[in-house]
Amino acid sequence: MKLEHDMESDSFYTDQTNGSVLRFCNYDDVCSIDHFHSNNKISPVDCSRDPYYDSGKPLQLLNLDAQSKAKSEIHNWNIEIEDPYNKSRYSSDEDMKPDCNSWMRKPIEYWDTLETKSWLLSSFMKLGIHYEKLCTVAEEFSMPGNKLVQLSLQDFVNRDHDNGGRLYEILQEHRDMKYHSYSFAKFPPECSDDETSVTISQNYSDEESVISTDYIKKRQPGRPRSLSTKQKPVKNERLWEYVRNLLLNPKFCPQWICWEDYEKKRFRFVKSDCVAKMWGSRKHNPDMTYEKFSRAMRYYYKKGIFVAVQGRRLVYQFGPAATGLETDDPNFRKSQF
DNA sequence: CCATTTTTTCCTGATT
DNA sequence: GAATCAGGAAAAAATG
Incomplete structure (x- = not known):
């Protein structure tokens, strides 16, 4: 897939095999993809608020360095992404409308390779990473x-030393549906007994459905304007809540963090650096370390959220002020069968 | 904008 | 020596 950058409109264009053109445009908090044909736009295909917008700063445009901007160059990069709008994948004209964001509406396990790449493209746009990368x-x-979701943080870092960690985190966010505009409630219709999808939709559909439909709406032709009605931001997790939620998430417990003694609310970091790095990723802070993370942990002693455990490295215990710890399956031993 | 709380950064020193 | 733990101090960021 070849992308051309148009400095004037700050958009990216890509020619499709059927002669039409797709436009990727980030404008304020809107990430839009438009579909043109012979320079006449034939349909706005999707207009979705970036699902991660509320997790931090607004989307940035691609990270073009000042020099190339000054030269007003058109950038052409050959990107090995297959045409996501290949006709053969759609059965009717209606379905032929390009959908770059289909991955957003599915659990990761159900992405095909094209959807993985669409996600990757979106993530790079989100992180403002140069397309050369x-x-x-x-x-x-x-x-x-289903393969992607099995990769560990280390696997991600091995594949991309600079951004693997952040990509991993973005993927976890999608999995967790924390900042996601869509609900997976209806997906997949034919596999409603799938444990993953059921769990996800049960956990998040209620709170997410309130805001979900606003972001699927089509918009007027032309460059998108900034939305006037801003969604209220999702309240950030406190650090101790982040730790607690990891313990309640089978993706991270007991792989990254585990209960030592659930009755005493005592737990241990297994991959302390990973936990800290992911926290940093959430806060868009690549400099986070376990050293600093643990300092923040220690500030909670005074408040009774945590209590110190003497002589045990990487072991902490929740205090009386910590709430929401209830689970009937600590370390997810039962659910392994 | 202000006050307060939470988190980050840095550091010295102790312990494992 | 490398990691980790304890906190003080200060600043930054987030929240109300």
Whole structure:
């Protein structure tokens, strides 16, 4: 897929095999993809608020350095992404409308390879990473979602030393649906007994459904304007809540953090650096370390959220002020069967 | 904008 | 020596 950057409109264009053109445009908090044909736009295909917007700063445009901006160059990069709008994938005209964001509406496990790449493209846009970089790592992540989701943080870092950690975190956010505009409630219709999808939709559909439909709406032709009605931001997790939620998430417990003694609310960091790094990723702070993370942990002693455990490295215990710890399956031993 | 709380950064020193 | 733990101090960020 070749992308051209138009300095004037700050948009990216890509020619499709059927002669039409797709436009990727980030404008304020809107990430839009438009579909043109012979320079006449034929349909706005999708207008979605970036699902991660509320997790931090607004979307940035691609990270073009000042020099190339000054020269007003048109950038052409050959990106090994297959045409996501290949006709053969759609059965009717209606379905032929391009949908770059189909991955947003599915659990990761159900992404095909194209959707993985769409996600990768979106993530790079979100992180403001130069597209040249995408060229070098796209192949590394060329796999369907069920494979992608099995990659560890280390696997991500191995595939992309600079951004693997953040990509991993973005993927976890999608999995967790924390900042996601859509609900997976209806997905997949034919696999409603799937444990993952059921769990996800049960946990998040209620709070998410209140805001979900506003972001699927089509918009007027032309460059998107800034939305006037801003969604109220999602309240950030406190650090101790983040720790607690990891313990309640089978993706991270007991792999990254585990209960030592659930009755005493005592737990241990297994991969302390990973936990800290992911926290930093959440806060868009790549400099976070376990050293600093643990300092923040220690500030909670005074408030009774945590109590110190003497002589045990990486072991902490929740105090009387900590809430929401209830689970009937600590360390998810039962659910392994 | 202000006050307060939470988190980050840095540091010295102790312990494992 | 490397990691970790304890907190003080100060600043930054977030929240109300």
